[in-house]
Amino acid sequence: MWLWIHKFGSPPHAYRLLGKLAPWFGWPALGLILLATWWGLVKAPADYQQGDAFRILYVHAPSAWMSMFTYVVMAVAAGIGLIWRIKLAHAAAAAAAPIGAAFTFLALVTGSIWGKPMWGTWWVWDARLTSELLLLFLYLGYMALRASFDDPQRADRASAVLAIVGVINVPIIHYSVVWWSTLHQAASVTKLDKPSIALPMLIPLFIMIAGFQLYFGWLICRRLRAEILRRERNASWLKEAN
Amino acid sequence: MDLREFLNMGGYAGFVWTSYGLTTVVLVANWLSARRVEAEQLESAQRRLSDKENRT
């Protein structure tokens, strides 16, 4: 086991392995996302209350899920990098951050577009949208801190501490926001409260989430390879890798 | 199924298609930027290697 970790942790090996792995993520991701899009837009029946607007769910919910999933991945990678001093883990955390920020942005914007026909305004201070907004701030802070160091090792370790502090805080932030919004709920009518979605509507959602996960895996492979190249620019193994 | 009816999305066309369009744009942009970043790094690594060889 340890041997395997060390073998995988060595940059040349990881670089090659990631290159081989990437298509196994990429093509299934493309297939599943296309399938789920067709299923969600065409095959799934319209919601009796929200009509066809509920189809936004199939892009909003997976994005929101991925935004949180990516943060956890980033924090776990950062923790591994900090504790065992594995550079590859730091590189993975660095690669995950912009992807997570993109998903968070997507969840926010699609949530807002969904809110317009449902609530009548583009923005409602509801618990889920507000937590997504705060999550976006956390991502931006993380990336800003990483960018402000010249020394990559210091950037790695300092941003790792921040990611861990952040991931402990995420549940606290989330529940405080939920608590806050339930207190003020009387002001807004929540049509969006999910009245237990029927199974035929759920299947495309799960396919889409699986597709997004694989897509994330592909992106990580590519970005991690770039990170390895950037960090190992003077290493001799690069000659054979080309 | 009628295509016009499908495109109309029960009157929510603007919202549904904007959401899906935006999602597509973000996913494709991420895809392209990941590829571009990797290609750039690969190119700069190759350039450094050939520089080194020329010098020695």
Next chain:
Amino acid sequence: MRRAAVSAAARLVFTRDLTLAWRRWDEVAQPLIFYVVVTTLFPLATTPDLTELRKIAGGVLWVAALLSSLLALESLFRSDVEDGTMEQWVLSGQPLGWLLLAKVACHWVLTGLPLVVISPIIGTALGLPFDAWGTLIVSLLLGTATLSVLGGIGAALTVGVRRGSVLLSLLVLPLAMPLLIFGSRAVTMAMDGDSPAGPLQLLAAIFFLVLSLGPLAMSAAIRISVES
């Protein structure tokens, strides 16, 4: 034996910082003045009507307290890192977390505590009833103390960074949102005559969580800044 040595070292750090601050009391007063000025902005920007102001008083006091205690945080560790004191601490073998906590405690006594003391007076100017004074003081005591530790983590992370103050706010403010939510809610509940026990207990829970884990994060961050 060792524990006694640690507490003695922490006390030394605390008194040293207090003495240093006493010599430059004008800098200590700045966050307090900022607090008064910012809270003055709100009636000018909205309305002088006390019944209207009362609705936002809790929020205004809390936002202003949050911003002004962030103001002085940036320089918390800077001078000690620049003149090499921090390096000595890291090498001294004393538990770094305790020493940093002593520094943060001193910072809180100098910036957080004055805010808490003056806030009932400012609150009264915003229409805060006398009944809510207790809740305001307790919530701000817990909140500013938690924020000092959180800000200490942020300050330790940004200590070697150019233009660290904006970055520090960007890092710390999202983490401080729960404090703002619970704190201002407690004040509003007390003003409405409800029992603010719930949010106050949550604030206390966050305070103890941050107090127990904060020194770990701070010392890890300082080590990163000093060692490399």
